[in-house]
Amino acid sequence: MADESRAMMGQATVARSLTAGRHRGVWARLPLVPLLLLGLFVLVALLADLLALASPYDTALRLRFAPPFWMDGGTLSHPLGTDSLGRDILSRLIFGARISLLVGLAAVALGGVVGTILGLVAGFYGGWLDVVIMRAADAMFSLPTILLAMLLAVTFGPGLDNLVLVLALVLWARFARLVRAETLTCKVRDYVALARVGGCSSPRLILVHIFPNVLNPLVVLATLQVGYVVVVEASLSFLGAGVPPPIPTWGTMISEGLEHITAGWWLSVFPGVAVVLLVLSVNLLGDWLRDYLDPKRRRR
Amino acid sequence: MQRYILARLVQALVMLIVVSVIVFGVARMTGNPVDVYLPVDVSPEQREEEVHRLGLDRPIYVQYGIFVSGLLRGDLGESVKFRKPVSTLIRERLPNTASLVLLAIAIALVLAFPLGIIAALRQGGPWDVAARVSALLGQSVPTFWGGIMLMLVFAVQLGWLPVARKESLASYVLPALTIALFGFMLAGVVRLLRTSLLEVLDSEFVKFARIKGLPEYVVILKHALRNALIPVVTFVGMYFGILLAGSVTVETVFAWPGIGRLAYEAVRWRDYPVIQSVVLVAATIIIMTNLVVDILYGYLDPRIRYGRSG
Numbered sequence: 025m026a027d028e029s030r031a032m033m034g035q036a037t038v039a040r041s042l043t044a045g046r047h048r049g050v051w052a053r054l055p056l057v058p059l060l061l062l063g064l065f066v067l068v069a070l071l072a073d074l075l076a077l078a079s080p081y082d083t084a085l086r087l088r089f090a091p092p093f094w095m096d097g098g099t100l101s102h103p104l105g106t107d108s109l110g111r112d113i114l115s116r117l118i119f120g121a122r123i124s125l126l127v128g129l130a131a132v133a134l135g136g137v138v139g140t141i142l143g144l145v146a147g148f149y150g151g152w153l154d155v156v157i158m159r160a161a162d163a164m165f166s167l168p169t170i171l172l173a174m175l176l177a178v179t180f181g182p183g184l185d186n187l188v189l190v191l192a193l194v195l196w197a198r199f200a201r202l203v204r205a206e207t208l209t210c211k212v213r214d215y216v217a218l219a220r221v222g223g224c225s226s227p228r229l230i231l232v233h234i235f236p237n238v239l240n241p242l243v244v245l246a247t248l249q250v251g252y253v254v255v256v257e258a259s260l261s262f263l264g265a266g267v268p269p270p271i272p273t274w275g276t277m278i279s280e281g282l283e284h285i286t287a288g289w290w291l292s293v294f295p296g297v298a299v300v301l302l303v304l305s306v307n308l309l310g311d312w313l314r315d316y317l318d319p320k321r322r323r324r
Numbered sequence: 325m326q327r328y329i330l331a332r333l334v335q336a337l338v339m340l341i342v343v344s345v346i347v348f349g350v351a352r353m354t355g356n357p358v359d360v361y362l363p364v365d366v367s368p369e370q371r372e373e374e375v376h377r378l379g380l381d382r383p384i385y386v387q388y389g390i391f392v393s394g395l396l397r398g399d400l401g402e403s404v405k406f407r408k409p410v411s412t413l414i415r416e417r418l419p420n421t422a423s424l425v426l427l428a429i430a431i432a433l434v435l436a437f438p439l440g441i442i443a444a445l446r447q448g449g450p451w452d453v454a455a456r457v458s459a460l461l462g463q464s465v466p467t468f469w470g471g472i473m474l475m476l477v478f479a480v481q482l483g484w485l486p487v488a489r490k491e492s493l494a495s496y497v498l499p500a501l502t503i504a505l506f507g508f509m510l511a512g513v514v515r516l517l518r519t520s521l522l523e524v525l526d527s528e529f530v531k532f533a534r535i536k537g538l539p540e541y542v543v544i545l546k547h548a549l550r551n552a553l554i555p556v557v558t559f560v561g562m563y564f565g566i567l568l569a570g571s572v573t574v575e576t577v578f579a580w581p582g583i584g585r586l587a588y589e590a591v592r593w594r595d596y597p598v599i600q601s602v603v604l605v606a607a608t609i610i611i612m613t614n615l616v617v618d619i620l621y622g623y624l625d626p627r628i629r630y631g632r633s634g
Contacts, residue, residue, distance in 0.1 A: 163342035166610045168569035171603045174591050178599050179350055255466045259573050262468055265591050282472055282577060285487075289476055296469035304464040 055312040058305035065302050069122040078102065080119045080272045084110035089288045105290045107280055113290065116272035117298055123273045124302060127184070128253045131191035136246050138192065139199025144230050144238070146200065147207025157200060164197035170259055177265035187266055191253055202245055206238040240317040247310035251303040258299050274299050328622050336615040343607045347600055348391050352384070395604070401597035405589070410601045414583060418605075421575065421582030425567045427496055428503035429560060432510045439510075440517030441544070444525065455514045462511030468573035470506030474498050475577065499578040507567060507574070516559050520552040527551075554624055561617035569606035 068075060078101070087110040093103045104113040146157040176190045210216060211234065219233050260266035261275025269276055274295040281292025358374050366374075375381050379390045394400070400410035443455040475498060479487040486495050504510055524530060525548050533543045568583075575584035583602055590598035 159338060159342055163339055163346060166339055166607050166614070167343060167346070167603065168566065168606050168610065170572050171569055171587060171599075171606050174572070174587055175347070175350060175599050175603050178591055178594055178596055179353065251464070255464075258466050259468060262573060263576060263588055263591060278469055278472065285472070285476060285480055289480075292469070292472050292476070296466070296473070299466055299469065300461075300464050303466075304460065307460065307463055 053316075055308055058308035058312070061301055061305040062309060065121050065125065065305075068118050069125050072118050072122050075118055078112035078115045080111060080116040081270060082111065086110065089284070089291075091288060092290050104294050105288065107277070107291050108284045108287065113277075113294055116277060117274070117294060119272045120274045120277060120295065121298065121302070123184075123267055123271065124254050124257060124299070127188060127191070127257045127267075128250045130188045131195060131253050131257075132246050132249050134188060135192035135195025136199050136242070136249075139196035140203050140235075140238075140242065142196065143200040143203025144207055144235065147204040148211060148226070148230050148234065154204075158204065161197035161200050164194060167194075169194045169256060170263070173256070173260050174263065174265045177260070182265060182268040184267055184271075187257065187260065191256065194256075195249060195253070198249065199242070199245065202241060203238050206241060207234055210234045210237050244310055244314040244317060247306060247313055251306035251310065254299060254303050254306070325622065329619055332615055332618045332622075336611050339611050340608065343611070344392060344395065344604070345388070347604055347607075348388055351596070351600065352387075400601040400604070403590075403598050404595045405593040405598070406595075410597050413586060413598065414601060414605055417581060417583045417586050420580065421568060421571055421584060424496065424499055424575075424580060424582060425503065425564065425571060427500040428507065428567065429509060429564065431500055432504040432513060433560070435504070436510050436513035436517060440514045441521065441549070443514065443518045444521035445544070447522070452518075455518060459511040459515050462506065462508050465506050466573075467502060467506040467508075467570070468577050471499065471502035471574050471577045474502055474505075495578075499574050499580055502574050502577070503567060503571060507570065509563060509567065512559060512563065513556060516556055517552060520555050521548060524548045524552045554621075557624075558617055558621055561613055561620070565606075565610035565613035568609055 084106070087102070087106050088108055090099065090102050090106040090110070091097055092105045093100050102112050102114070104117070106112055107116070142157050142161075146154040172194060173187075173190045176193070177186065180186045180189075216229060216233050219229055224233070257266055257273070258275035258278065261273045262279045263275075264279070266275055267273045277295035278292050278299075281288075281290075281295065284291055358371060358378065358380060379387060382390075398411050400414070402408065403410050403413055406413060439451065439455050439458075442449075443452040446452055475487060478485050478498060485497050486492070525544075530543060530548050533547045534540075538547075570584075571580075571582060572584035572587050574580070575582045576588045579585065583605065587599055587602040589595070590602065
């Protein structure tokens with residue numbers, strides 16, 4: 025079994041080197057640093073229960089504001105120090121990664137699917153459907169994301185599921201706009217007309233002939249939106265309109281750090297660094313994907 | 325040109341209506357809006373009275389009519405926490421936000437122009453790299469956390485500037501710097517200026533100005549920069565509205581008495597009329613600035629008004 029799969033992989037490698045061009049040297053040109061960082065975040069989030077040295081919830085009032093281990097008074101049992109309730113910061117960071125990634129992926133998936141469907145429909149059918157969908161999308165663009173999310177948090181109450189819904193509500197418009205534009209350029213191509221002449225139904229046309237051609241820019245947009253969502257989620261949790269405490273999230277950790285800013289810099293610095301590293305690696309990966317998937321840019 | 329302006333006006337009006345429908349709808353998605361902001365222990369009679377006073381027992385389109393006619397008269401309801409008309413609160417707070425954002429834009433522009441011009445002229449040089457790195461960081465650093473870091477260094481560690489609140493002119497420095505550096509203003513202008521300058525420098529009239537033997541600084545400052553400015557003006561105009569609405573986190577960090585901080589307090593107190601009004605006001609400002617920028621753009625660039633959108 026193992027040998028068989030190895031043989032198949034060998035064949036695939038040969039095939040890849042033969043079909044020169046598109047796939048040659050992909051592995052050499054992969055953006056290593058962002059991928060490694062991202063992999064680290066995903067791994068840490070998945071294995072949070074095994075990795076975390078201390079519980080992210082356990083309070084120890086005697087150990088409040090313990091500094092990171094390299095400073096005076098720091099211990100290795102709390103490598104990045106403790107917060108105002110004596111909770112381990114490293115452990116809260118690790119569990120926070122779980123929330124950030126979960127919210128980022130879930131919101132982009134939900135908003136992406138809804139936006140893509142609406143964009144395909146608007147672009148393909150046109151007419152009043154197009155007008156209604158795109159005017160609604162325009163309105164979403166003029167509503168400031170964070171304020172809208174705050175309004176919805178007050179209306180529906182804070183919570184993880186509501187947060188994902190709110191973010192998806194903001195995101196769908198971005199996907200719809202992109203997919204509609206791409207659909208409009210695809211729709212007038214000869215292969216679509218030919219498929220139509222060949223008796224292809226409209227849903228099948230959309231799914232089989234148009235959607236695959238929209239996929240590349242869609243993947244790039246989705247990647248970049250994950251970074252955006254992570255920042256917005258952190259902002260909302262910071263404002264008290266995101267994931268409610270005591271669930272550890274980077275945004276709430278920064279907010280607690282601000283409250284005790286004179287007591288210790290490590291409370292607000294580490295969760296912020298985590299946000300920056302995650303978002304930076306997602307953005308770099310998105311930029312790379314855009315250059316790689318766009319043949320015009322790749323030739324440079 | 326008149327047709328162009330008219331089309332833009334109609335578009336803005338449609339947007340305002342759609343936004344008002346969305347905000348109106350959100351309040352009714354959970355059932356009766358009074359339940360969102362009345363205290364839990366209110367008696368059924370009192371609740372009934374409030375429902376009747378606000379017209380919430382009427383058909384939904386009548387309710388929307390009441391809502392819109394209130395908005396048009398500038399009646400945004402009453403704050404649950406402050407016991408004051410929301411319109412008064414917003415009128416008190418909006419100037420603080422506007423002055424902060426204007427200062428931030430000024431700082432960003434002063435820094436962005438030399439950076440953007442040098443980045444375009446010395447493509448691939450150290451300043452170009454610095455501009456690109458700062459753009460990437462501007463995208464990845466959450467604005468409010470950047471503000472906290474500035475506060476940590478300049479207010480807590482060095483003690484040069486006040487930590488928070490609006491007390492003196494020095495209080496403006498940190499929040500304005502935060503918005504300029506981390507609010508994507510600086511990075512956005514640098515990037516835009518660089519690309520549009522590169523494009524203009526490649527054009528025929530710049531080559532002609534050089535062939536004429538004009539000194540390089542005249543070519544760049546007088547001929548190239550002026551034409552590269554159009555997209556920058558648009559960006560700054562559109563971004564003004566976005567920053568005005570997006571200053572929530574920064575105002576919260578620095579306890580700045582603007583509309584962003586008002587929105588934050590409204591979330592804390594579940595002050596529904598206030599948060600709803602801030603969203604409406606912010607969306608209106610964004611739509612209006614976009615309208616003004618669109619019309620200005622039509623004047624600046626004749627291709628637009630005669631082109632696709634007539």
